[in-house]
Amino acid sequence: MCNRRFIVRKARKGWGVYCAHTGEPARVNGREQTGLSREAATELASSLKILAYIQAELDGRRAGNPHTLH
Template identity: 50%
Template structure:
């Protein structure tokens, strides 16, 4: 299996859900909104939320790989 297929099969750390003001990016382990520089990521456009989920999952995956988990 190639590396791209492997990365798609890895568990996600973040996902998005609809909220009253748009979309919330949240930590799937705690169901709490993700925070960037202390700011909860709520009320986002769908495009921004989708991009942020991808970015945060990539960063989490890289962190796990660098720590050997």
């Protein structure tokens, strides 16, 4: 994941989810997330933001003690 900021915008064919920092399409399992319905793109962007936040929180906890997860 590029960072915690993802944007939804209209693409040539449907809607896409893009990394706000790079402007590149977000990738899930190696596939670019373009050509989606607006609703699917919006939901995916929200999910990616949540996952990025959780990952950042877990990374922060690992820095203190890599052998525990609270």
